Amino acid sequence: MSNNDKLWPLKGGIHPAQMKDVSNGTPIKQLSQPKEIILPLNHSNGAMATPCVNVGDQVKKGQLIATFNIPVATRIHASLSGTITAIEPRAIAHVSGLQAQSIVITTDQSGQIEILPKIDDWKSVSHDLLIRRIEEAGIAGLGGAGFPTQIKYRPHTQINTLIVNGVECEPYITSDDVLMREHSEQIVEGTLIALKILSAKDAIIAIEDNKPEAIGAIKAALNKLDTYNIRLRVIPTKYPSGGEKQLIYILTGQEVSSGNIPASLGILVQNVGTLYALRQAVVDGEPLTQRVMTLTGSAVNNPGNYWVPIGTPIQHIMNESTRDLIPHKIVMGGPMMGFDVPDANAPISKITNCIIIPTKQELPTFSDSNPCIRCGKCEQVCPVNLLPQKLYWNAKYHEWEQAELNSLFDCIECGACSWICPSEISLVQYYRYAKSEIKKEHLDKVKSDQARHRFEDRQRRLEKLAAEKESKRKARAAAAAKIQSNKDNTTESVLDDQAKADILASLARVKAKKPKLTTKVLDTKVVDTKALELAWQKTEDVVLKAKAKLLIAQQENSASVPALTTALGKLEERAKKAKLTWQDAVKFDATTIDDIEQ
Amino acid sequence: MIIIIAILVLLSLAGVFGALLGFSAIRFKPEGDPVVAQIDSLLPQTQCGQCGHPGCKPYATAIANGEAINKCPPGGMATVEAIANLLDVDVVPLDAETDENPIPLVAIIREDECIGCTKCIQACPVDAILGAAKLMHTVIESECTGCDLCLEPCPVDCIDMVEIPTTIHTWSWSPPENHKLKANLIVTDGESL
């Protein structure tokens, strides 16, 4: 790929205050063990995982407890040993504050661990085995959206360059920095494993120039291990250089085409934390149960980086770190792209790289009441070269089509435009709102098209039924007219005389019939034989009518002949039964009367 | 002489352009009545009949013939504005006393009370109720348009209209607090902010 040391400068970008030294001065520590681990079963696309354990089970750390049946979700392992106390809705780390079905483990001190079988020499095993190991360990992309890593290692195109993302451009976050300082050799080993699986030509480890210790550690690791095809590139500090597409441009000058993935260029980007977890899974057989998380903010007593078990409730972290009972806000992620966590009982997830607990002055709430002065600064800083000002007007005045045409969906929501806006306008919120409204509109359109189709189908069906009824009525009228005019016709009469006589007799009876009676005679104590006789006669009438219908249908060669034949058969059965019931009742009556008389 | 030439020139120009326009009118004539289809595609397809027409397509045809555009409560003001935009007419407030931005609802049958009379099945304009005579009736939630035409025919009044609950999957950001502050259009200054 690129053999020279050229770097392409990031378009736009900003330089917010970094605040990194609040948390990167200390080595990675551990908090005390939480009492509860909460592991939500929901996936962002709506799918739910199926637990493979039950309430009351004892689980070991690293044991598999839930799987999805869709490929774009990772497995869920127990982060600590303990007992499954519940599988119920619990708060999750989501801006909405809603709950989701979660597995709750009450931890114990047993320290029991379950690991996958060790692979002694990963250099000699097959790619397939390594990829399966990644899947079994539940490795997800720890730098961003948590996409299952094993899918990235089965791309549709050949990957030539692996980019290892140690950039960490967002302020406050230092988890990748300290991980690189302390575990650089494992990260490099993970890179080598990844290179082997992909059969890629080379790898680039990218680090921003504000992390000199990490750069030194990686350099040392590269020298120590056999790494002829891994290069270290130091890039200038600028937000958002660490975004996948932006980083690819900075390192290679190529742009990922809109709507495509980096694999289309033969590039794969992996976070250093993911590669560390990958190495742990392959070499030590450890499933993904913990990650490095930065805990920072002025309201925190002990800011720094911690190994945190996945599923630790934020409340536990707060108990260990801050005096405020009700913090001003809890931000999960960085200050530029992180979100407010409404409920402190929500747990840490695989992609939580930072928790900020700030004071009010540190991260104040911004009002949004100043008008846009059209200064154009937002366009100067957009890394995707969009026109944020135009998108703002489109979103504010609900011009959804225009917004889409102005490439709204290419926005990566990095927040650079909102950061620099002199009027404090919450631009990113407008874009998120616009995106969701456009998606809703698309869904509504699909739904309303569906409703229109159903309505039209129903209209057609009703019209067809009405037309059929009309034609049948006409046919019967015609047949009746024919009967009248065919009285003398002996060669082909529509009905034979017996049937005719029966019909006339039944019609006479119907005229003289009494009010309706039920045929549930066996339920009643008093058996009305007269009623039974009438009921039987009624069924005979129905049979006669059905016979007439069948004859007409047969003459017309209608398609309903077989159906009518079956119906006629059933009706004749019923008539027989009614006759038997009546006869039995007569017998019973006779017997009873005889008994009584005797 | 000059006047006669001038008149002849103008007449011939008129003839040429008239012929051109006539030819274009025939050659490039749009098929069918596309306006009706366009208006219909903006209507919400609830087929509820609240506009006074038996379905959305008939109402769209009526609008194309000059009927008022503000009779569709399920569409809300968004639909009125979209139709006004399409036909280049003025936006008028909604005719009905309902909410300007209606919340989508779905019908749900309280199955304990259902008697299986099929009256609601016959009433549903999009066949969204599943059931048969003397068998349980149930609303197919994904097909229900919330038109509430099934409520009246039900003899035991066992159908409720409920809001579609928000799940994590359907939650979305609302616009910033002051987004309605159309801070810069003088025409809206008279309205309360």
Next chain:
Amino acid sequence: MILTPSSSPHIRNNPSITSIMLWVTAALIPGLITLIYFYGWGYLINSLIAIFTALGSESVILRLRHRNIYKTLTDGSAMLTGLFIGISMPGFAPWWVIVIATVFAIVFIKHLYGGLGQNLFNPAMGAFALVLISFPVPMTTSWVAPMGPNGIERLSLYEHVQISIRGTHSDFDGVTMATPLDHYKTNIQNKTADELLETNEFSNGPLYGIIWVNLAFLFGGLLLLAKKMITWHAPTGLLLGVGVMSLLFSSDPDIRMPISLHMMGGATMLGAFFIATDPASTATSNKGKIIFGLGVGVLTYIIRTWGNFPDAIAFSVLIMNFAAPFIDYYTRPRVYGKSGSMKGYSLRGGNK
């Protein structure tokens, strides 16, 4: 717990409209001081009248619009418009010309179009055009002759106030002169360039002082560039436009004004760095700004050379303000990952 989630980002760059306005004001101060030094207290008086009228008329219109008066007044934009008007008007302009211009700028051009950030035209330039056309006599005969050791005798502040209030300078003799550009244009037909430039009229006449004023505005503009309040695109476009046109058509100084006078005379520097960069009325993308600046520059040259007015920044800017949305539409930047600015134009190799 937190009820309404606030969207990321949770940090901001100390946003403030007021600070931008104050920086632009600060950048204008050197130019204003130079103007006062060379052309008298009139400029200060005009600026003060304009600023107070601007604040006053803005309060009235805000009241009518049911807006928060204190908040809008303190963002500094009205004060800045007033200052622009004060700088652009002739030194001896009557007070009522200033007042009318300012009221028009604030009420009509700014607020009736929607307020801050919504003006279609540059308010100061629109006001200048209005009073120039409506009151041609005060506007063309009120330009002050350069004062100081090489010019006429300085008038005192009190005398300037008198002129302003009375609306006429007839009490004082020989205090006015045509603007340098006007002077050159009318007199080049009779004399050669060397004669014109060497005469005492110029070394202590109209040309004296105007170059200093332009240098002061250039300094202010560079200060704004350094503070990243403006970008280089519009000023470069304007100066290129004027410069290239002068090179092409003004090669002979005996016929037309030479390039040096175009660049350093008149309101070129003020226009380049302060007027063509007014964010609300100019093009938004960088390419668009260059084209906007070029358009202003070319039009300025054309009107100055072949038109009736001696200085044409105001009119050129107004004409280009008309064209700004059109320029915007055709100069949208290419989006990352696309071969164009609009949806669907993916790079080759993409599947959309």
